Amino acid sequence: MTNTNILISGAGVAGPALAYWLRVHGCTATVIERATAPRPGGYAVDFRGAAMTVLERMGILDEVRKRSTTIGDSEVVDTDGRHVVTMPAAIFAGELEVLKSDLTDILYAHTKDETEYLFDNSITAIDADADGVLVSFERGEPRRFDLVVGADGLYSKVRAIAFGDHVNYIHHLGLYNAIFSTDNFLNLDYAGRGCQLASGRTANVFSTRNNTEARASLYFGSDPLDYDRNDVEAQKRIIAEHFAGDGWVIPRLLKDLAASSDLYFTPISQVQMDRWSAGRVVLLGDACACASPLSGRGTSQALIGAYLLAGELATAAGDYEAAFASYENQLREYVKTNQAGAVEVVGMQFAEPPPQEVFDAMAANPPEADPELLTLKDY
Known part of the structure; x- marks a missing residue:
């Protein structure tokens, strides 16, 4: 489907990754994003197996490696x-492992010269015809496209327009997560430190950017x-209310x-x-398949999905419905x-940590790169 004109909603990971591959296959991509620029902040994301292959095929693996958190062990304290x-x-x-914001910066840098980005804007209606x-x-004025891709996250605007209300698709897992930057006041040396607080709350701090700063991650049930969702100060108040009176470094x-x-x-959903x-x-990425941050695979799903969707469109001889189905x-x-694994992690989130011997045994047999789950085509 060369020369196809495709609108992508969302400039996180999935959207720019898809824009990259569409350009490789001769399509025109436009990315629309509600934020005024690529979003800062967010969690650290890690890659295994097929996701590493996608980064390599994009030619950015070495660049991503340079942004590695090189994070080491994480200590649990009372x-x-x-x-x-x-x-x-x-x-x-x-x-x-890299910070999500570092990955989005890399993807934006590799696509902005050949992709039209419409920041500070969003879709209000989608009207299809033959x-x-x-x-x-x-x-701005309405515009025509051949296809529309919703890569706009958990609360996808495209999904709401084309498929219906969020309540029909979002399944809350009983947790909320807050992540924000802080000074490396714990003097962490490429490491993390976490604490299980009372009544269904945990806090974690991990060093970033060569120990010059840190990120805090707070979970509560x-x-x-x-x-x-657009009122940041209201969100801060909610978080502060849930952690008021807690100890450690709260x-x-x-x-x-x-x-x-x-x-x-x-929300962890x-x-x-x-x-x-x-x-x-x-739909692409979290918009259709969010597994929650606890899966450790959300960013990988976005990268792999973008690669597959673009590849299928490129080889579908104009049959976009067949391309969508194959993707x-x-x-x-x-x-x-990935979703099943995340549900298991939710059940362990506030449980007492197992003995050190259990963690040592897990480290001796770390999670597989899961090549058996997905074999990537060459497009």
């Missing part, structure tokens, strides 16, 4: 700061909360939270859908496995 156990990095860091799709925006972290400019606050496409609209069929089992 609320008085006393050592409990050490979690070896081999268990959770994958073959390569010849294409007429898309309306918050800002809760039923679905009603809040404005008072310091709450002060840093109040001053933070890169808060990432999200999954997206489950019977199909990922409807006519000329298809989905190849990725379904991988997503199913």
Whole structure:
């Protein structure tokens, strides 16, 4: 489908990765993003198996390696700061780990010269006909495209327009997560430190950017909360209320939270859908297959999905519906496995950590690169 004009909603990981591969295959990609620029902040993401292959085929693996967190072991302490156990990095860091914001910066840099980016804008309507799709925006005149891709995350605007209300697809797993930058006040040396607090709350701090700063990650259990996802100050108040009175370094972290400019606050949820496409609209990444951050595979799903979707469109001889179906069929089992793994992690989130011997045994047999789950085609 060369010369196809495709609109992508979302400039996180999935959207720019798809834009890259579409250009490789001779298609025109336009990316629309509600934020005013690539988003800062977020968690550290890791890669294994097929995701590493995609980075290599994109020609950015070495560049991503240079941004590696090179994170080591993570210590678990009690609320008085006393050592409990050490979690070896081999268990959770994958073959390569980087900050998500570093990855999005790299993807944007490699696509911005040949891809039109429409920041500070979003889709308001999608009207398809036999010849294409007429898309309306918050800002600017409507434009026509051949296809529309929703790569706009858990609360996908494209999904809401084309498939219906979020409540039909988002399954809350009972947790919320907040991540923000802080000083490396714990003097962590390429390492992390975490504490299980009372009543379903945990806190973790890990060093970043060659130990010059750190990221804090706070988890708390809760039923679905009603809040404005665009009101950062309201989100900060919710987090502060849940952790008020907690020990360890929580008072310091709450002060840093109040001053933070890169808060990432999200429910731990999954997206489950019977199909990922409807006519000329298809979903990608968290928009259709969110496994939650606890899966450790969300960014990998985005990269792999972008590679497969672009490749299938390139070889479909104009049959976009067949391309959408093949992309989905190849990725379904991988997503199913990742979502099941995340549910298991939720059950362990606030449990007492096992003895050190258990962690040592896990480190001696780290998670496989899972090549058996997915074999990438050469397009």
